Amino acid sequence: MIMNLQSFRMKTKPEFMIIPMIDIIFFLLVFFMMNSLQTVAQKALSVQLPQATSASAPAQLPVVFTLDAEGHITIDNNPMSIDQAEAMIKQRIQENPNASVILQADKRAAHGQVVAIMDMLKQSGVKRLAIAAEQKG
Template structure:
């Protein structure tokens, strides 16, 4: 029986390209899966459509107005007067304070304007109206 010569053996190699492919796949998988884990603290409403809607990175208050006129601060119900008073306090503490209003599509426009007017009267200067892209 003839054995192979030791010089004909090749050294073991680490295949780096498949490992890089697997790492990129895992990176993308975890990035996409964490996007769906973000818990939005809002109440579900039917937002109106807008073609030129923009996203906003930092929002201090998200106020939701449901079809029946009820107000929600994030995911908790709140009275209009209490909301305006809290917004005025926040505005005094932080000049960059902003409010985004998520109003239901079927809500009366006058109710949205009344809330905006009350917030403006409280000194809030930065507003946003949420829309579905």
């Protein structure tokens, strides 16, 4: 018994469907246009803000103070000694008295060293100190 394989083959040529492709491209275009409107700052009006003596400076990024398990110190990923760190913190506090500091201390770091760093930060004039921790999962 011989099967006729010719009858199972497609008789028509496959066609390239352009309409669904246009729909997908249009959808992507609209998506990216709407997304870009969310990220662009709207500066349609030019205004001159009034001045006030009690106006505060814009918020700055916090200073990230890191202490690893061996006792090495970094500020914003720049390694330094405790004296250099104190000088840098004092300089940042002079520039912005409301600057915040995030202390990232390794859980294996010596407790006395963490307390000494917190004391140094307080003496340097830091008013806003946060201690970083991971959330238990």
